[in-house]
Amino acid sequence: MDGSPDLLRAVREEARRRGVRWTAQRQIVLETFLASGEHISVDELHHRVRQIDHSVSAATVYRTVNMLVDIGVAHKRNFGNGSATFESALTKEHHDHLVCTACGGIQEFHHDMIETLQDEVAKNHAFCLSHHRLELYGICAACQSKGLAAPGPLVETVEP
Amino acid sequence: MDGSPDLLRAVREEARRRGVRWTAQRQIVLETFLASGEHISVDELHHRVRQIDHSVSAATVYRTVNMLVDIGVAHKRNFGNGSATFESALTKEHHDHLVCTACGGIQEFHHDMIETLQDEVAKNHAFCLSHHRLELYGICAACQSKGLAAPGPLVETVEP
DNA sequence: ATGGATGCAAAGTATTTGCAACCTG
DNA sequence: CAGGTTGCAAATACTTTGCATCCAT
Numbered sequence: 001m002d003g004s005p006d007l008l009r010a011v012r013e014e015a016r017r018r019g020v021r022w023t024a025q026r027q028i029v030l031e032t033f034l035a036s037g038e039h040i041s042v043d044e045l046h047h048r049v050r051q052i053d054h055s056v057s058a059a060t061v062y063r064t065v066n067m068l069v070d071i072g073v074a075h076k077r078n079f080g081n082g083s084a085t086f087e088s089a090l091t092k093e094h095h096d097h098l099v100c101t102a103c104g105g106i107q108e109f110h111h112d113m114i115e116t117l118q119d120e121v122a123k124n125h126a127f128c129l130s131h132h133r134l135e136l137y138g139i140c141a142a143c144q145s146k147g148l149a150a151p152g153p154l155v156e157t158v159e160p
Numbered sequence: 161m162d163g164s165p166d167l168l169r170a171v172r173e174e175a176r177r178r179g180v181r182w183t184a185q186r187q188i189v190l191e192t193f194l195a196s197g198e199h200i201s202v203d204e205l206h207h208r209v210r211q212i213d214h215s216v217s218a219a220t221v222y223r224t225v226n227m228l229v230d231i232g233v234a235h236k237r238n239f240g241n242g243s244a245t246f247e248s249a250l251t252k253e254h255h256d257h258l259v260c261t262a263c264g265g266i267q268e269f270h271h272d273m274i275e276t277l278q279d280e281v282a283k284n285h286a287f288c289l290s291h292h293r294l295e296l297y298g299i300c301a302a303c304q305s306k307g308l309a310a311p312g313p314l315v316e317t318v319e320p
Numbered sequence: 321a322t323g324g325a326t327g328c329a330a331a332g333t334a335t336t337t338g339c340a341a342c343c344t345g
Numbered sequence: 346c347a348g349g350t351t352g353c354a355a356a357t358a359c360t361t362t363g364c365a366t367c368c369a370t
Contacts, residue, residue, distance in 0.1 A: 021324055021369050042360080057327045062360060080238035083359060098287050109281050117274050118296055125267055126301035127258055135293045136278055141286035181344050181349055202335080217352045222335060243334060325368075332361070342351070 007034060007090060011073050020067060025056050029064040030073075039077060039085040039106055079106065079135070096134040102143035167194060167250060171233050180227060185216050189224040190233075199237060199245040235291055256294040262303035 011030060012022050032048045033040065046061045065086050068074035074086045079097070081104045096114075098107040114134070122129040171190060172182050192208045193200065206221045225246050228234035234246045254275075258267040274294070282289040 016370095019324085023325060023369075025326070055327080059328080059361080060326060063325080066361095078238050080236065080244070098282065098285055100287075101290060107285055107287075109285065111277055111281055114274055114277050114281075117271060117277070118294075121269050121271055121274075122258065122296055122298060125258055125269065126304070127260075127267075127296065127298045128304055129296055129298040130261065131298075132296045133293065134278075134295075136282055136287065136289055137291050137293070138282060138287045138289035144286070144288055176345090179349085183344075183350065185351075215352080219336080219353080220351060223350080226336095322370090323368105324370100326366080328364095330361105330363080333359085334357100335359105336355105336357070338355080339353090340351105342349105344349080345347095 011068075011071075011090075014071055014073070015067070018071060020071070025053070025060050026064050026067075028052050028056065029061055030068070033065070033068070033074070033086065034088055037088070039087045041083045041085050043083060045086070079104070096136070098136045098138070098140070100140035100143055101137050102139050102146075105140055105142070107140070171228075171231075171250075174231055174233070175227070178231060180231070185213070185220050186224050186227075188212050188216065189221055190228070193225070193228070193234065193246065194248055194250075197248070199247045201243045201245050203243060205246070237293065256296070258296045258298070258300070260300035260303055261297050262299050262306075267300070 008027075008030060012027075015022060015026075028049055029045065032052065033045060036045065036048070042058065042061055042065060045065070046056070046058050049056050049061060065074060065076075069076050069086070073089055075089050077085045077087065077097075079085065079099050080101075093110070094115075095108040095110045098109060100106070118132055119129065121127075168187075168190060172187070175182060175186075188209055189205065192212065193205060196205065196208070202218065202221050202225060205225070206216070206218050209216050209221060225234060225236075229236050229246070233249055235249050237245045237247065253270075255268040255270045256274075258269060260266070278292055279289065281287075
């Protein structure tokens, strides 16, 4: 979605500031990552990167995204579907996720009241909040219409 | 935390009803799983099971917990730390977590209004919700008094 | 020049699966 | 007895790492 020069430069400078060397491979991975705009897996990112430079290895992509997470440029997400996905921590505002357990599809949402109540919970526990993670799992509309309804509880809860 | 005869029997009957055969191994895995009460990994579950019957293989534990998820007795959770964890869908009441990033301590909380708003979000997206994951990360009261403040963002967000 | 970065392949983890023997229903 | 289940080992899938070489600083 975005690969503005400002953003690219800011990230490169931050990396250098931390003694991380800037290579052609990292430039391509970063550009491709930011341009993807969405949640992207290492495998998919590697595929796209190789369309620009076929010699870039998967190991380098792994190393680069991990570096991006280290310097706060990317978020690593684990939605339980095998491989992790990464998304930019810079261009998008905070949002939470709806994860379809049937097709693996992801929708984003933001709910101010929920955010506010989370702050309240933290306050009540004397917690100094830095960030949070909220994921809602279920079956999306499309999968429901395909007959992949979420099964209800199959065994009734037994109260001890 | 719980392995009441009622619960064990209910699960066994549900499994049989679905043509799943009940074996000594599955009985031990189920009992151990329900008795653990908390999120438990396959590795840890396997360890505990082997204290009862040393011959039970990891493959059987994997197969059994997957079966428990299939019949709605267990939830599979992925906390991004490598291995998945499983928790009973029957005996435990739902709760979320406050995670201290300084000491690793965990506090549980439950907030009805947040739960309700999550249901609302799901409804607005035509999602059939099965479960969710909410974790608040920050510094707990004890660590704050030790002067361990949370670090801010390392690269400023650049608006396109 | 110095030490971090790269590509490759091998090594790790986590989890699943093929198979022959075994057991439940 | 039929067909699901088991233990074992091999196979997958994802990610990290050792190493010789390369390159940014």
